[in-house]
Amino acid sequence: MNKEKILLISTCKEKISELEFVKPISQIIKEEGKDSDVESYKEVNALVANKYKIIIICGTAIADFDYNNHLINFKWIKNYSGKVLGICSGMQIITKVYGEEVSTEGLPKIGMKKIIIKTPILGLEGSKEVYELHKGMCKTPKEFTSYTSGEEAEIIKHKEKETYGVIFHPEVRNKEIIKKFLELGEK
Amino acid sequence: MKIGILYSGGKDSNYAAIIAKRYGHEITCLITIESENKESYMFQTPSITQTKKQAEAMGIPIVTVKTKGVKEEELVDLNKAIKTAIKKYEIEGVATGAIESVYQASRIQKICEKRKIWCFNPLWQKNQEELLEEIIKEKIEAIIVGVSAEGLNKDWLGRKIDKKMIEEIKILNKKSGINHAFEGGEAETLVLQSPLFKKKLEVKDKKILGEGNNWRMEAELE
Numbered sequence: 001m002n003k004e005k006i007l008l009i010s011t012c013k014e015k016i017s018e019l020e021f022v023k024p025i026s027q028i029i030k031e032e033g034k035d036s037d038v039e040s041y042k043e044v045n046a047l048v049a050n051k052y053k054i055i056i057i058c059g060t061a062i063a064d065f066d067y068n069n070h071l072i073n074f075k076w077i078k079n080y081s082g083k084v085l086g087i088c089s090g091m092q093i094i095t096k097v098y099g100e101e102v103s104t105e106g107l108p109k110i111g112m113k114k115i116i117i118k119t120p121i122l123g124l125e126g127s128k129e130v131y132e133l134h135k136g137m138c139k140t141p142k143e144f145t146s147y148t149s150g151e152e153a154e155i156i157k158h159k160e161k162e163t164y165g166v167i168f169h170p171e172v173r174n175k176e177i178i179k180k181f182l183e184l185g186e187k
Numbered sequence: 188m189k190i191g192i193l194y195s196g197g198k199d200s201n202y203a204a205i206i207a208k209r210y211g212h213e214i215t216c217l218i219t220i221e222s223e224n225k226e227s228y229m230f231q232t233p234s235i236t237q238t239k240k241q242a243e244a245m246g247i248p249i250v251t252v253k254t255k256g257v258k259e260e261e262l263v264d265l266n267k268a269i270k271t272a273i274k275k276y277e278i279e280g281v282a283t284g285a286i287e288s289v290y291q292a293s294r295i296q297k298i299c300e301k302r303k304i305w306c307f308n309p310l311w312q313k314n315q316e317e318l319l320e321e322i323i324k325e326k327i328e329a330i331i332v333g334v335s336a337e338g339l340n341k342d343w344l345g346r347k348i349d350k351k352m353i354e355e356i357k358i359l360n361k362k363s364g365i366n367h368a369f370e371g372g373e374a375e376t377l378v379l380q381s382p383l384f385k386k387k388l389e390v391k392d393k394k395i396l397g398e399g400n401n402w403r404m405e406a407e408l409e
Binding site: 014015016017019020023024027061062063064108110111112131133135171172173 | 188206207210211212280282289293296297299300303304305306307308309310311312313314
């Protein structure tokens, strides 16, 4: 039954942050006529994930890094055959699961930023303004392709699977990305 | 967690306070910026001095900082207010009523990041029609104290947000694109009663100022 629903994985330590980082995404899903379930990063595992065909790992507050203490709960991503989109901390989790570095040394990225998309992906092409709220600078894992110019990975996709990551928050100014990702589930 | 509410006295910051409390956070203070610039991009200005009376009604201390309201420079004053709240009321985070404004939210996020505290925006990206309905459902009694948009005039000042008004706003939204929750500054509100208030406030006195589609009410609450 869950195969028809979308799983939203919360990476929020503080429950109130889910109103900011998970609820806007469940609202977009609802507007698209679909349903979603929410599971915490503390509880998710392969058994839970495999009940769903589409999974979105949502972002969290910029002060929140507790999900890093539970990365073991995300090991299933490598073997998962469904479609995954990691948003911000979600992309950082994907990057780490695939063994690549996420540096928190640089300055925080907060606010609107113009990104240049090298190859069209998830309905994006050319240059786009996106909303960023993060401290983690991801390197692109070797199994993935980076779709933007610049050293920092901002949009990545697995070379063989439908596993995506975006470091910005598409639920704020780029809702079409989430809608496009949901359409993938219909194929 | 001990938190401070970035408090304008309007419907959104009051609703954010209710939610923060509902999620188990302790509101140790309110934080208000009183801007001399009535056109501030960052802060509400009509009836802003009344936040002291609202804080009193809630029994919560308030940190108030005055600013000249110069774009970007006013953030120094917000930073100062948050710094005081951290020191005096031991806040570990702030909650705001930001809904859609990336301009406001990102600037507040930057200050919180710098001060190493949490930032919560429980109304962020919320459907704005739903938000207005929830304001009524939550028994937040708010009146209009500022208007600045085509289709709104001084007759709106002092009006209570109720179902009738929501219907009128829906029509105005279709006609002239007014933001349902007024977050574009189309209108500003002042809360007289909320579940966090220990007593209801009333408008004792008022001054109406402005012209054209740009009006504000400076209320005196008791």
